[in-house]
Amino acid sequence: MNQVQHVLLGAVLLSDYSPSQRIPDPGVRLTRHWSEQTGNIGRMLHPVMEKVGVSFDKLKVVILTHQDVDHIGSLPEILKECGNDVKVYAHELDKPYIKEEIPLIKDGHLENPPKGKVDETLIDGQELPFCGRLRVIHTPGHTPGHISLYLRQSKTLIAGDSMYSVDGILGGIHVPTTLDMNAARLSLKKYVDLDIASVVCYHGGLSNVNVNDQIVGLSQGL
């Protein structure tokens, strides 16, 4: 989990727009985007979005998987730039930490913790109307309000920090950063019933080979 992985893999940008579509002015169709920003990559989001042909003002939605500072650190920066146009989603149990109403569980020592907003709280099983429907999966353990996201169309699981991976191989629960191992085990078992083609771990990146088998194997070892 070196810093490079943090920087490159801590954010995921999703778009309703398919680049394969021939659209004269893609900007018009780019209705919603989702991104989670890590603490130090605010400056990287602009060039990445430019590269895929999306201007920064098209960012409409931020879904936070959890409260850790490397996942909410750039939220104030985004809000400053985009104002209230950006809607922020998170689970109820991590909301007060994200809003800085109470100190962050793991990063409570920070002198100036990032202060964000949460417009809407999410619950387990909720469907969001983005990117062909996103399913919210409450996956506590790493933090109480950790959520994962399942994209039906592409069979992609955004696992956040509920699992880590190394070179495309899922490593399972990252014990040193997990607050409640029992909860984390139960959370991982929630993935067994999903038809998953790809998993994005925020520490480790993309896994897309025999993912269902890997998850079953991990869950059996718990």
Ligand SMILES: [Zn+2]
């Ligand atoms: Zn984390």
